[in-house]
Amino acid sequence: MEDLRKEIERRRTFAIISHPDAGKTTLTEKLLLYGGAIRLAGSVKSRKSAKYAVSDWMEIEKQRGISVTSSVMQFNYDGYCINILDTPGHQDFSEDTYRTLMAADSAVMVVDAAKGVEDQTRKLFHVCSLRNIPIFTIVNKMDREARDPFELMDEIQNELGIKTYPMNWPIGSGKEFKGVYERHSQSIQVFSSEGTHGSTAVSSVKGSVDDQVFMDLLGAPLHEKLMEDIELLDIAGDEFDLAKVRTGQLSPVFFASALTNFGVEPFLKSFLELTSSPLPRMTAEGEEVDVFTEDFSAFVFKIQANMNPQHRDRIAFIRICSGKFKKGMEVFHYQGKNRIKLSQPQQFLAQDREMVEEAYAGDIIGVFDPGIYAIGDTLCPPSHKFRFEGIPTFAPEHFARVKPVDTIKRKQFVKGVTQVAQEGAIQVYKELHIGMEEIIVGVVGTLQMDVLEFRLKNEYGVDIKIDHLPYRFVRWIENEELNPDDLNITSDTRLVKDMRDRNILLFQNDWGISWALSHNKTLVLSDVGKVE
Ligand code: GDP
Numbered sequence: 001m002e003d004l005r006k007e008i009e010r011r012r013t014f015a016i017i018s019h020p021d022a023g024k025t026t027l028t029e030k031l032l033l034y035g036g037a038i039r040l041a042g043s044v045k046s047r048k049s050a051k052y053a054v055s056d057w058m059e060i061e062k063q064r065g066i067s068v069t070s071s072v073m074q075f076n077y078d079g080y081c082i083n084i085l086d087t088p089g090h091q092d093f094s095e096d097t098y099r100t101l102m103a104a105d106s107a108v109m110v111v112d113a114a115k116g117v118e119d120q121t122r123k124l125f126h127v128c129s130l131r132n133i134p135i136f137t138i139v140n141k142m143d144r145e146a147r148d149p150f151e152l153m154d155e156i157q158n159e160l161g162i163k164t165y166p167m168n169w170p171i172g173s174g175k176e177f178k179g180v181y182e183r184h185s186q187s188i189q190v191f192s193s194e195g196t197h198g199s200t201a202v203s204s205v206k207g208s209v210d211d212q213v214f215m216d217l218l219g220a221p222l223h224e225k226l227m228e229d230i231e232l233l234d235i236a237g238d239e240f241d242l243a244k245v246r247t248g249q250l251s252p253v254f255f256a257s258a259l260t261n262f263g264v265e266p267f268l269k270s271f272l273e274l275t276s277s278p279l280p281r282m283t284a285e286g287e288e289v290d291v292f293t294e295d296f297s298a299f300v301f302k303i304q305a306n307m308n309p310q311h312r313d314r315i316a317f318i319r320i321c322s323g324k325f326k327k328g329m330e331v332f333h334y335q336g337k338n339r340i341k342l343s344q345p346q347q348f349l350a351q352d353r354e355m356v357e358e359a360y361a362g363d364i365i366g367v368f369d370p371g372i373y374a375i376g377d378t379l380c381p382p383s384h385k386f387r388f389e390g391i392p393t394f395a396p397e398h399f400a401r402v403k404p405v406d407t408i409k410r411k412q413f414v415k416g417v418t419q420v421a422q423e424g425a426i427q428v429y430k431e432l433h434i435g436m437e438e439i440i441v442g443v444v445g446t447l448q449m450d451v452l453e454f455r456l457k458n459e460y461g462v463d464i465k466i467d468h469l470p471y472r473f474v475r476w477i478e479n480e481e482l483n484p485d486d487l488n489i490t491s492d493t494r495l496v497k498d499m500r501d502r503n504i505l506l507f508q509n510d511w512g513i514s515w516a517l518s519h520n521k522t523l524v525l526s527d528v529g530k531v532e
Pocket of ligand 1: 018019020021022023024025026027140141142143144256257258259260
């Protein structure tokens, strides 16, 4: 029992969120490097560049082949066992990216120091804030020209609605970037751009702000500016409050340069201390499940299809929420209403897949799925049956009308589309008085539309016709008592139902949403399809 608690307490499970190019891959590499998971930083990168050097078609296959290994990376550092969840961005940005955040206990938000808060960061942040998980910020690329740090803090607060607490403060930027002032220890850490270009762990000099050496090193103007900044931060900034960090109301901010390794290890140390061990999850009945019990429980948050058409088998990724997993153990699959033996469990360390013998609450493992799981499903002890609250449906941004080219293939079409929707790659909408022979498909990232076309052809032998639709936003109608036919909406707004028969409105622009709300006083809309 003691061991179980110790193992769980040393776990930290988080996702790194960012807009493409802010430095997520570089940071991940560096974190793995500190954990000794890879000898030289660079392997994550080479995986990524190999992936994007290929054509779109090949890419789908490649992506399928490798994204299994990139779904989660586990390594040990300083007594902690760290699970980093990969949040696919770039072309493979999809609903999976959002769902992955449901398996994390905290998030690290990487912001480009020159660009500030960008579109994808905003969307991912929004999903994290639904669960009030702690969010840490790294302002990256400080070795390049950066925006004024006070301005960046304001932007984070105004755009994302979270208060910030800078843990350190930059001294100069770009060519003039000298290092950071660490507020807690009241010392300066000096940046050195010489040496190995960040491919191995960096060393740095520490000392007090008042040391003559630092005054000499920074020069009077930079030193004075730093003193002023610190004073301003202490007077006008928010106070540090761990309780607010833990509930996602205050984001500790770190200025760093992932490429040169500067600030990465201090961030990691601080992050590990400030974040908590695996957070308890709620059952559908609203009860908290004790993380530290002996009883194993988990939920499915991602399903990865096999690209080989001969094998329809899949891998279901589960987040362990309590207790200990042992290979071959028998669990109860709540939604399937039967006992199953968890066979072929896998865990992923950097690039290699490994069979797992045991795993603990906080860990993510992949289990073989002969087609029985759906996203949000619960695995629990046969002696204590319950289900976790489900995973919400997130708003797609691209929509198309999809139908089989050959109407004779209708059956396979429906089967294939249902399957792909069940895996969570696409959302399917029905128009109110039309059947399944013609449907509207919504996806978060456009690549998923190609995945659908590719898979229907390869696995189901169905060619499809995709007509893109001009909708950009979907909103779930929250008021169940409302008769959707009574709604007063613009002619370019469309009323549909999702696979769970929930009423949904598709809008072409923000204006349409405002119009609908102002002309239907009782209407309540949500940008996530909440689960009961
Ligand atoms: P991702 O798309 O968020 O995964 O971003 P990457 O890690 O691939 O980084 C995008 C580009 O920015 C790459 O060319 C990196 O080498 C570069 N980059 C990442 N971090 C830094 C940094 O701290 N300083 C500088 N100068 N470049 C960086």
